[in-house]
Amino acid sequence: MKKLYCFDFDGTLTYKDTMFLYLKFYNASKFRIQFIKHIPLFTLLKLNLLDAEKVKKSFISSILKGQSKAKIEKKTQEFFDQYYPEIFRENALDFIKNIDYSQTDCYIVSASLDIWVKPFAEKFKMNLIATKAEFKNEVFTGNFVGKNCNGPEKVNRIKEEISGKKFDKAIAFGDTSGDQQMLDWANEGQFKFFH
Known part of the structure; x- marks a missing residue:
């Protein structure tokens, strides 16, 4: 029986969100400054008055843009x-x-950037579908290639990746509303399965 497993990363496989963890690890002093600067945006995001993708891009870009x-x-x-x-x-x-x-x-299948999820996916011998960082001349532009890999985009990207392959059963694992479409799409959706 051929199975397909789709795992969300942050919060599902891990205890915590890796974006803040990685950016802080990358440059702690810059992280602190940019975090404070972004508090108004994070607040608007919490109130659903701003698009998550824009805020995420702005924050990641403020720390990693221009890095080789x-x-x-x-x-x-x-x-x-x-x-x-x-x-x-x-x-x-x-x-x-x-x-x-x-x-x-x-x-x-992660909304996090491929940049920092890749080594974990390789460790687990898994394929990676994630938000893609855009590089030009080997330098990070601060932009994403395509959309933030969250919500319906997770399903779009999975379908793209497995196009032409046949599975007897697809099982998805997630822990937030951003995984809901993926959980609904799979034959079996496991919510907070590892918690």
């Missing part, structure tokens, strides 16, 4: 070395260890 791909990759590896496996839910790690990859295609 080489430096970002180096910092990402350091981030991985420091936070794996401690930020992961033990139940999730146990579950992943027991996956039969000969019968299962696994994807991490």
Whole structure:
């Protein structure tokens, strides 16, 4: 029986959101300054008066824009070395260890940037569907390639990735409203399964 597993990353496999963790790790002093500057935007976002994608892009860009791909990759590896496996839910790690990859295609489907989720996906031998960082001449532009990978976009991107493949069952794992469409789309939607 051929199965498809789609895992949300932040909060589902991990205990905490990795965006703030990574950006703070990347440059703590810049993070503090930009966090304070972004408080009004975060507040408007909480009140649903601003688009999440815009705020996210603005905040990530304020710390990483103009950074070289080489430096970002180096910092990402350091981030991985420091936070794996401690930020992961033990139940999730146990579950992943027991996956039969000969019968299962696994994807991490994350709104987080591919930049910092990639080494974790590689560690788990999973494919990665995430919000894509845009690089020009090996430098991060501060923009995304395509849309923020959240909500309906998660389903669009999964369908794109698995186009032409046949599965007997698709099982999705998530923990927030941003995963709802993916959970509804799958044959089986598991909400907060590893909590």
